[in-house]
Amino acid sequence: MEAKKEEIKKGPWKAEEDEVLINHVKRYGPRDWSSIRSKGLLQRTGKSCRLRWVNKLRPNLKNGCKFSADEERVVIELQSEFGNKWARIATYLPGRTDNDVKNFWSSRQKRLARILHNSSSDASTSSFNPKSSSSSHRSKGKNVKPIRQSCKPTQGFGLVEEEVTVSYSSDQVHDEALRLPDLGIKLEHQPFTFGTDLVLADFSDSHDDANQQAIIPFSPESRELLARLDDPFYYDILGPADSSEPLFALPQPFFEPSPAPRRCRHVSKDEEHDDDVFLHDFPADMFDQVDPIRSP
DNA sequence: AAATCGACCAACCGCAAGTCT
DNA sequence: GAGACTTGCGGTTGGTCGATT
Known part of the structure; x- marks a missing residue:
């Protein structure tokens, strides 16, 4: 059925879907999200796939781990500095996503x-x-x-x-x-x-x-x-209300937050084999199990 | 034991902006 | 340069779970 083919799946992810998504990232890197659906691997939108990867499947995430006191302090301080720039704030918190920060703040x-x-x-x-x-x-x-x-x-x-x-x-x-x-x-x-x-x-x-x-x-x-x-x-x-001393020192961003407006970087065909540039954003051992992308 | 409430979290949506054709 | 496509971000919603009444 045509309609069924076009059907987009929503809702909670299954383990099998996660596996497919992880395999895709292993092979192609965290990009080309839309191709996951166009190739028929998953009936999810590219957006949904990206979100799943970023929020749940990415390595070194602190899933199910409450915000520590330090993390709370950082969020509070950075929110007052940056406003609701959750993605930017999250760069100061290793293992935390913008969604985590946003949820934490909203809840608070x-x-x-x-x-x-x-x-x-x-x-x-x-x-x-x-x-x-x-x-x-x-x-x-x-x-x-x-x-x-x-x-x-x-x-x-x-x-x-x-x-x-x-x-x-x-x-x-x-x-x-x-x-x-x-x-x-x-x-x-x-x-x-x-x-x-x-x-x-x-x-x-x-x-x-x-x-x-x-x-x-x-x-x-x-x-x-x-x-x-x-x-x-x-x-x-x-702390005392009149204290001019900061109660803590802000950590450096885990990922360097870009001063310019955030933007995705499309990878050109030439760049695609350029030493896996995208991997620089991840821990060195992240793709230990990944099949290397063959050079042409 | 059941109902209610609040906290937490995952996921969706709309929009903005960069890139491609 | 324009439109389509892709990605990223922030806001919002709905479900689940534990605590409380």
Whole structure:
């Protein structure tokens, strides 16, 4: 059937398809994706094949491996520098793809937005609830609820899930209020559980912390702005807000990111046998099992 | 035990841009 | 130079899984 011949397969890849794709790359290199379909090897589009290779089959990928603390830091820093240039950011993270970085960031943003939303909701209710703990520790040194001596932050706000412990004494509660840069906003810990217990308060109209009894909920605009912060809280939690010292040094890109706009490089027929130029992007031992391309 | 929720991930889509004919 | 083709990128969606209620 003609229609069947033209049918393009979508959805999850099977192991057999992966094998076909890997064999193609072994033979021809990571290019000519469209020929995979035109040769009838797979009923996948070239785009789909390329994506599968880049995101899953490429050697030395850190598949199924969570972002380390260092990687998180790099992503956060580079995102603030480059914006949503995931492919470029990924070049600084060996074994990570642009999709990985994008997913990580997206997930993080969602989490952040949700936390902020919850927090502002909590704030708006607790400010009118005398029983609520959120108002109980607002006055310096008074009615400060006992807090845990340490807490284990969740992944939220760019914190890592590893054993990062932040300890506070009860006297520090108020002073440890976290500042959001440039927004005149403080982020205060509720009894030190990250996430839903965070309380946001707007202190922009006052310079007297001790008088801050009420929690002012954010406007939707403010919340949106917060959700889009390039550098949401990371430094504020792990480092002093006024610190000019970088918390870490950025690594060099794994692949040199091209300053010019990204572009694929079509390989001419002549170049095709030019010492496998494309292989330079891969570890030397990657194609140990590859049949060498015969020279003409 | 079932339902719900959130996190994570794979894959698709549309668009932009380089290359080829 | 123009149009077709190919590739790469960023945004988005939908599925799966584990934790929580």
